[in-house]
Amino acid sequence: MVCQASLTVMKMEKKIKKPEKRIQFEICVRCHKQLQIPVDLEIDYRSCYVEGAGQLCYDCYHEIYK
Numbered sequence: 001m002v003c004q005a006s007l008t009v010m011k012m013e014k015k016i017k018k019p020e021k022r023i024q025f026e027i028c029v030r031c032h033k034q035l036q037i038p039v040d041l042e043i044d045y046r047s048c049y050v051e052g053a054g055q056l057c058y059d060c061y062h063e064i065y066k
């Protein structure tokens, strides 16, 4: 019985101590919409990124560079 109880406590502690995964995402420099691109993603792997300007969303990118 005691074992079962401590096991439950351990599970709860694990849940509480779980580190918060806060990934910051890029924001479109033009419309300020949050994008699905993590801020630490290399520029080479990004789409709609304009050197000198910054990260654009798909819509803005195609609005400017159509």
Ligand SMILES: [Zn+2]
Residues within 6 Å of the ligand: 028, 029, 030, 031, 032, 033, 056, 057, 058, 059, 060, 061
């Ligand atoms: Zn945009």
